Each structure stands twice: as C-alpha cells, then as structure tokens.
Amino acid sequence: MVNSGTTQSPHTPLDGLPAAALAAVDVPVFITADEGGAWPIVWVNESFVRTTGFTASQVMGREPGMLRSATTDEQVVEQLRASMRAGVGRTEVLRAEAADGSPFWARVSVSPMRDADTVTHWVVVLVDVTELMDRDVEHAALVASERRERTSLGLVAQVSDLLMDIDDPHTLREIARLLERGLVRWASFYLNDGGLRAVDGVDAGSAPTGRGTRHGNVPPDQVEIDRAPDADPVQQMLDGEREGPYELALRSDRPATSASGWLARRLGTSATGATTDRDRLPDDVASVVLLPVPGRRRVLGLLAVVPRTGAGVDVLDEATLTVLTLTVRRVGLAVDNVRLYAREHRLAETLQRAMLPEQAEVDGLDVWTYYAPNSEHAQVGGDWYDVLQVAPDVVGVVIGDVVGHDVEAAAAMGQLRSVVRSSVYEEAEPGAVLSRVDKLVAGMRVPRPAGLVLTTMRRHGDGWRVAYSRAGHLPALHVRGGEVTRLSGAGGPLIGFGRAPRESAWTDVLPGDFLVFYTDGLIERRDRSLRQGVESLTEVAGSITALDAAGIGEEVLSRLADSPEDDVAVVVVRVPGPDDETRRSGSPRVRRWVLPGEPASIGRARHAVLRTARAWDLAGVGHAELVVSELVANAVLHGWGQVQLRLYDTGDGLRIEVEDSNPTPPVTTDGHPGRIGGFGMQIVERLADWGWRPARGGKLVWAKVRDSRR
Incomplete structure (x- = not known):
C-alpha cells in the first residue's frame, strides 16, 4: 500500500x-x-x-x-x-x-x-550525525595533539633537568627510562668511546669530539672495510655520512666486523635471551630504530629505540621523532660540554701540578705540603707553594695565590714561581727579593695580580732564624707549645703593585715549634669573613697534638677543609723536638704525600712510613716499610706522573694506598726471564692483604699490614 x-x-x-x-x-x-x-x-x-x-x-x-x-x-x-x-x-x-x-x-x-x-x-x-561526529573526531584529534605536545614538552624539560647532573653515572640510563615511560617501548644509549658500547652515564675522561673513528669493537687486523654504499650504515651514521633515523634489522647478514653487524648481533642476542645484557630487548623485537647523538664536530654515539607500535621507522609519528631528535641533540651537547670542561680542568690542573715543586726533604726540618683544586666546582686556580734548599743551612718557603680559576691563572702562577725561585737563589733577604720581583713582574706584564709570603730559614743554634715578607697574602702561623703567633709583620701590596722597597720581619723557631703556611681556600667560606677564618685556623693550630708535620697538616685539613670553596694549598714546617719519641700523638690517623715519579721517592716513602709508625706507636708493622717500598717502586717504574701516598691507621694495622696515573692493574709474576726483578707483588702478597681499584685517570693499589701485637 x-x-x-x-x-x-x-x-x-x-x-x-x-x-x-x-x-x-x-x-x-x-x-x-x-x-x-x-x-x-x-x-x-x-x-x-x-x-x-x-x-x-x-x-x-x-x-x-x-x-x-x-x-x-x-x-x-x-x-x-x-x-x-x-x-x-x-x-x-x-x-x-x-x-x-x-x-x-x-x-x-x-x-x-x-x-x-x-x-x-x-x-x-x-x-x-556525520557532521557532529566529524566535529567530535576533529576535536578529539586536537585534544590528543595538544596532549602529545604537552607530553613532549614535559619530556624534553625532564631530559634537560636530568642533564643538569650529567656527572651522575646513571644519567643516560635515567633518560632512556624516561623515554620508555612516556614515548617508546625500549631505549638505550651507545657511545663510541674506544668502541661502541651501551652506557649508563658519561665518561668525562674520554676525549672531546674530533675526527670520526670506527666503532672499534674488533681488532684492527680483523676489520674488513666494504666500500659498497650501504655496506655499513651504522658506521656511516657514526662518521656523520648518514642521517637518522635508521631502522636496523637484528637478524642481519652483515659482517660481524662492521658496526652494523656488531650492533645487530649484540641486540639480537639480547632479544633472544642469549646474553645477560642489562639493556635486554623485548623478545618479539625484530629491528630497532637508531638516531645519531651529535657532538660539535663528530657523532658521539647512537640512541637505539623500539617504537611502541610496530618496530620500524614508519611508526614514529612526528611528535615522537621531534622529542627523540631534541633528546639526542641535548645529550650530545651535554656530553661534549662535560668532556671539554673536564679536559680544560685536567689541562690546567696538570699544568699547575707540573709547576708545583715536589715535597722537599730538608735536613733538620720536617716538611709536609698539600695542594687540592676545588674539584667540587671543577675550578683550577693559581695557588702554589715552593720549598727550596737554597744552601746547606738556608731553606726558602714560598706560598702564593694568583687571582682566578682557569688555565691563564695557572700559567701566571708558573711565571711568578719561576721569577721568585730564581730571585731567592740570588738574594736571601725576603724583602729585597720581593722588591726585585715587583720590577720583573711589571716588565713581564703578568696578566693576573697575585699575593704571596716569602720566608727564608737559617740554622741558628738548635733552632732556625726565620725572615719573611708578605705581598698581599694572609700571615703564616708560628706555633710553640700551644701558643700561636701570626707572622703579620712586613706586609705590603700585591705583587707588581709595590712602589716602595719592601720590608722583612724576623722570628726564631725552636725545636718542637712549627709553621703553617696556607692560601685563603683553607679558611674562606661564604658564611664568614677572612678575619673569622684566620681566627678559626689560629684556634685549631693552638690545639694540635700531632708530633709530625704530616699529622699537623692532616689535623688542620680535617677540621677546616671538609668542604672548601676554593683551591687549597698548605705547607707545614716543623722543627723536630728532643722528646718526640716519648710523646704520644692525638692527631688524625691518616697521612698523605705527593711524590715525584722518580726513584728517590721510594726512599722518601719508606721514611714517611717509619715516621708515621712512630707517631702512631705502630711498632708491630715491621713489614710496612718493605711493602710501601715495593708499591711505590711499581708506581715509579710502570706508572707516570706523580705518585700519591696515603697511610691510614685501621685500628689493627696500617693501610697503605699508592695511586698513579697508569690505569693498568698490577699483577703478580714469577719474575722477568733473563733479568733481575719482577717479584714485587709476590712480596706484597706474602706480607700483606692487598687489592686495587680504578682511580681518576689511573689506579689505586692498597695493602694492609697488620700489627702483630694486636
């Protein structure tokens, strides 16, 4: 119908x-x-x-x-x-x-x-309702887009926050986990530091960016270089010849000697569970997406990710790719900066340490020296000291500070040190020396102002006659029987600004007395003035019970230099007393020395152990002298640079630590065929417990000699 x-x-x-x-x-x-x-x-x-x-x-x-x-x-x-x-x-x-x-x-x-x-x-x-639904879909898409943008901005901000602490050994791992929580299924950073490898953090000791290098995970004689255009795309990324992102298949037939083949096999075995790689991939992953981590002049490494949907480049939407690109750029810049800054710091510190004298052995005096840059803020300054044997009965002591914390300050320090040192050998009276230095520095146009204290000590009966002159520097302290005198006479302006002849002042130092020379980094703090800092040092010096220069220095450091805000240099000179052998020391049970990498340091190390054992009443550690002799000998023969010696009273013996700049670990051997020697570590192994660990730029070897009486 x-x-x-x-x-x-x-x-x-x-x-x-x-x-x-x-x-x-x-x-x-x-x-x-x-x-x-x-x-x-x-x-x-x-x-x-x-x-x-x-x-x-x-x-x-x-x-x-x-x-x-x-x-x-x-x-x-x-x-x-x-x-x-x-x-x-x-x-x-x-x-x-x-x-x-x-x-x-x-x-x-x-x-x-x-x-x-x-x-x-x-x-x-x-x-x-097509129009309404389309409008809703468009609105939902807009909301989703804004949400993704907010998430992306939040991720980038969090990455930037994490990079503020780039020295943390787990920074890159934390960034990878952040990407996994908000962007991808899996992520890991690989840096090309002597070979492509997964990393949790940044090794600041690696060189800053330079010319590109191969991935380096195979011996050079096994590397097969294929010149085909697509033979090794991962190496091409490392060389800066290919841009990312690039999808790397894990089941690859590329040569194992290529960067692509090596990385594919590494990640491929990680995915199947054949290894215990800490960056284990999900089992169903067949490929990863790689993005280069760019430095200033070369690619530093790679960021490997697995997208949340699928496993290829095509599923990386624009927002995700933008965040990943910003992340690798920020990481690359941060890695480059921290390495460049670390390199400058090492250069300045090496320059400065090379210009510092070694701790002098002076007949009739117990001398201890200490220098430490403000490593917390990666600053290097112009602090320096010098201990000179001018003549058999004349000793010169200099301590100074150049304004600034950079390579230029260290270079200016080197110039001043040379000028002062040469002048002291020609003129022993401190005021006359500094007057001459004023003229020389003015003509040399040294770019930084500096302050210093110059002291000469002459034998005088059982003690020493001390002459000194100050050029804009804090006064040294003279301590006798708990009473402290500030050597504040003969003051004058900074070096280079003296217009009138400089004066000298005199005092006598008797057996049992000691002098403390220092730079302002020892006492300067934001919450107190220099005057208050000098008063604190004066109070500490008057209460010291140590009977050796090293013990005096350690007690000063332990009470005043726990968190320095500047470089610290300290020189302690003590005249041994007649009753040192019968008195007990209450000083901190730790000692440290910096020794030159030369055979003479072996004997000095033995003397340091004997002197410390007497101060601590450790008569039962007779093997310690032989142990320290072998450890320092190894550092001198097989290491390079300066040797640091540290001694600790463990309560049941003596712990000896020797640090050098060679990272190669020590090994026990059966001697060297055809020549003498090679048994050093066997001797140490028989006489003490020992071990080693990596140290900054080298290694630290320790040995513990037990007190047979305890």
Missing part, C-alpha cells in the same frame, strides 16, 4: 494519521516486522529513500543489513539485535553506508510496536 509517499506492506499496522505523521518526518524512518530473530523491512518513508539512496522496492522484505559497511562496528550491531530480541528499545551510533557506497554516521533508535504484550513491529529512526 502506498500512502502519502510512503511504502508499506499490507500487514503494516499504519493507517491514516500515524502513517501521514511518519511520512512527514524529515528524518529517515523505516519499520520492520518482528519474526522471531528476523526483522524484514515492511515500510520506509521518503526521507529514508533520499538519505540512503535505496528505493522502497530495493529494501522491502529485506533486513537492514544493506546499510552496514566494512567500517561498521559489529559489536554495536549485536547490541541492537540483542535489545530487539529482548523487546527493549535502544539507541546507538554506528557507521552506515548509502546505496552509492558513501559512508555516514547514524544515530539509530529502535522502538517496539506491541499488540497487547507481543512485539509485532519495530520503528527504526536514523538521524544523520
């Missing part, structure tokens, strides 16, 4: 006004019969025909399945069918398809028509 532009079957319960009303509705409406699980269409209005493009004759008697498309959510369709089977109305939004194949979003409402308690038909209303 056709009525008012509608089409219905003879069994449709619509007539008169209801049929006219539904026909007039400007939304698609159709009616289905309820045939116990089947719902054939029995009536449609004209709006349905216009909207869907299906004519009444095409749909009559068929179920509404012709409106479904390939993108229709079948779960939503099943929910509608379940409601109709239960005789309950329902409204859902689903993706539909018109007769010409064009998709549209429809809000579908099904309502039952009943005859008494039985559902006989269903009225189905379709509302086209």
Whole structure:
C-alpha cells in the first residue's frame, strides 16, 4: 500500500494519521516486522529513500543489513539485535553506508510496536550525525595533539633537568627510562668511546669530539672495510655520512666486523635471551630504530629505540621523532660540554701540578705540603707553594695565590714561581727579593695580580732564624707549645703593585715549634669573613697534638677543609723536638704525600712510613716499610706522573694506598726471564692483604699490614 509517499506492506499496522505523521518526518524512518530473530523491512518513508539512496522496492522484505559497511562496528550491531530480541528499545551510533557506497554516521533508535504484550513491529529512526561526529573526531584529534605536545614538552624539560647532573653515572640510563615511560617501548644509549658500547652515564675522561673513528669493537687486523654504499650504515651514521633515523634489522647478514653487524648481533642476542645484557630487548623485537647523538664536530654515539607500535621507522609519528631528535641533540651537547670542561680542568690542573715543586726533604726540618683544586666546582686556580734548599743551612718557603680559576691563572702562577725561585737563589733577604720581583713582574706584564709570603730559614743554634715578607697574602702561623703567633709583620701590596722597597720581619723557631703556611681556600667560606677564618685556623693550630708535620697538616685539613670553596694549598714546617719519641700523638690517623715519579721517592716513602709508625706507636708493622717500598717502586717504574701516598691507621694495622696515573692493574709474576726483578707483588702478597681499584685517570693499589701485637 502506498500512502502519502510512503511504502508499506499490507500487514503494516499504519493507517491514516500515524502513517501521514511518519511520512512527514524529515528524518529517515523505516519499520520492520518482528519474526522471531528476523526483522524484514515492511515500510520506509521518503526521507529514508533520499538519505540512503535505496528505493522502497530495493529494501522491502529485506533486513537492514544493506546499510552496514566494512567500517561498521559489529559489536554495536549485536547490541541492537540483542535489545530487539529482548523487546527493549535502544539507541546507538554506528557507521552506515548509502546505496552509492558513501559512508555516514547514524544515530539509530529502535522502538517496539506491541499488540497487547507481543512485539509485532519495530520503528527504526536514523538521524544523520556525520557532521557532529566529524566535529567530535576533529576535536578529539586536537585534544590528543595538544596532549602529545604537552607530553613532549614535559619530556624534553625532564631530559634537560636530568642533564643538569650529567656527572651522575646513571644519567643516560635515567633518560632512556624516561623515554620508555612516556614515548617508546625500549631505549638505550651507545657511545663510541674506544668502541661502541651501551652506557649508563658519561665518561668525562674520554676525549672531546674530533675526527670520526670506527666503532672499534674488533681488532684492527680483523676489520674488513666494504666500500659498497650501504655496506655499513651504522658506521656511516657514526662518521656523520648518514642521517637518522635508521631502522636496523637484528637478524642481519652483515659482517660481524662492521658496526652494523656488531650492533645487530649484540641486540639480537639480547632479544633472544642469549646474553645477560642489562639493556635486554623485548623478545618479539625484530629491528630497532637508531638516531645519531651529535657532538660539535663528530657523532658521539647512537640512541637505539623500539617504537611502541610496530618496530620500524614508519611508526614514529612526528611528535615522537621531534622529542627523540631534541633528546639526542641535548645529550650530545651535554656530553661534549662535560668532556671539554673536564679536559680544560685536567689541562690546567696538570699544568699547575707540573709547576708545583715536589715535597722537599730538608735536613733538620720536617716538611709536609698539600695542594687540592676545588674539584667540587671543577675550578683550577693559581695557588702554589715552593720549598727550596737554597744552601746547606738556608731553606726558602714560598706560598702564593694568583687571582682566578682557569688555565691563564695557572700559567701566571708558573711565571711568578719561576721569577721568585730564581730571585731567592740570588738574594736571601725576603724583602729585597720581593722588591726585585715587583720590577720583573711589571716588565713581564703578568696578566693576573697575585699575593704571596716569602720566608727564608737559617740554622741558628738548635733552632732556625726565620725572615719573611708578605705581598698581599694572609700571615703564616708560628706555633710553640700551644701558643700561636701570626707572622703579620712586613706586609705590603700585591705583587707588581709595590712602589716602595719592601720590608722583612724576623722570628726564631725552636725545636718542637712549627709553621703553617696556607692560601685563603683553607679558611674562606661564604658564611664568614677572612678575619673569622684566620681566627678559626689560629684556634685549631693552638690545639694540635700531632708530633709530625704530616699529622699537623692532616689535623688542620680535617677540621677546616671538609668542604672548601676554593683551591687549597698548605705547607707545614716543623722543627723536630728532643722528646718526640716519648710523646704520644692525638692527631688524625691518616697521612698523605705527593711524590715525584722518580726513584728517590721510594726512599722518601719508606721514611714517611717509619715516621708515621712512630707517631702512631705502630711498632708491630715491621713489614710496612718493605711493602710501601715495593708499591711505590711499581708506581715509579710502570706508572707516570706523580705518585700519591696515603697511610691510614685501621685500628689493627696500617693501610697503605699508592695511586698513579697508569690505569693498568698490577699483577703478580714469577719474575722477568733473563733479568733481575719482577717479584714485587709476590712480596706484597706474602706480607700483606692487598687489592686495587680504578682511580681518576689511573689506579689505586692498597695493602694492609697488620700489627702483630694486636
């Protein structure tokens, strides 16, 4: 029956006004019969025909399945069918398809028509909500995009925060974990430091960026260089010849000697569990995405990631790739900066230490010297000291400080040290020496002002006659029996600014007395003035009980130099007393010396151990002299640079530590065939417990000699 532009079957319960009303509705409406699980269409209005493009004759008697498309959510369709089977109305939004194949979003409402308690038909209303859904999708996409941008900015900010502590040994691992939490499935950094390797942090001791190098994980004689354009893409990235990102297949047939083959095998075995690599990959990963970590002049290494969806470059969206690119750039810059700064620091410190004299052995005097740059702030300054044997009965002591904390300050210090040293040998009276230095420095145009104290000591009976002159420097301390005198006379302006002849002052130093020379780094703090710092040092010096120069110095350092804010240089000169052997020392049970890398240091180390054992009443450590002799001899023969000697009272013996700049560990041998020697570590092994550990730029070897009386 056709009525008012509608089409219905003879069994449709619509007539008169209801049929006219539904026909007039400007939304698609159709009616289905309820045939116990089947719902054939029995009536449609004209709006349905216009909207869907299906004519009444095409749909009559068929179920509404012709409106479904390939993108229709079948779960939503099943929910509608379940409601109709239960005789309950329902409204859902689903993706539909018109007769010409064009998709549209429809809000579908099904309502039952009943005859008494039985559902006989269903009225189905379709509302086209395509524009609304598109707007919602666009809004959702915009919200998601903004959320991703906020997340990306947050990640970059967190990466920057972590890089503020680039010296932390786990910084790069923390950045990788941060990327895993917010961006990718897995991430790890690989730096090309003498070979490509996974790293948790940055080795500041590696060289700053320079010319590109091969990955270096195979011996040079096994490297097979293939000149094909795509022979080794990972090496090309390291050489700066290929940009990232690059997808590396883990199951690769590339040569194991290539960077690509080495990395693919390393990560491939990590994924299958064949190794215990700390950067273990998920088992289902077949490839990783690599991005170069750029330095200033070469690529420092790689960032390897596994995207969250899929495993290739194609699934890295623009936002993710942007964050990863910003991350590797920031990491590369931070690594370059910390290495460059560390290199400058090492250069300045090496220059400064090379210009510092070795601790002098002076007949009739106990001398101890100490210097430490302010490593906490990576500063290197112009502090220096000098101990000179001018003549058999004349000793010169100089301590000074050049303004600044850089290579220029260290260079200026070297110039001044040379000028003062040469002048002292020609003129022993301190005031006259500094007057001459003023003139020389003015002519040399030394770029930094400096202060110093120059002291000459002459034997005088059982003691020493001390003459001194100060050029803008803090006064040395003279301690006798707990009473402290500041040698504050003969003061004058900084070196180079003296216009009038400088003066000298004199005092006598008797057996048991000691002198303390120091730079302002020992006492200067932000929360107190220099005057208060000198007063604190004066109080400490008056309460010292140590009977040797090294013990005096250690007690001063332990009470005043726990957290220095500047470089620290200290020289302690003590005149041995007649009752030193019978008195007990209450000084800190630690001693340290810096010795030159020359054979004479072996004897000096033995004397240091004997003197310390007497001060600490460690008569039961007779083997310690032989042990320290062997350790220092090894450092002199096989190391390079200065040798640092440290002694500790462990309560049940003496711990000896010897540090040098050679990182190669010591080994016990059966001697050297055809020549004498080679048994040093065997001797140490028989007489003491010993071991070693890496130290900054070298190694530290320790040995513990037990006190046989305890």
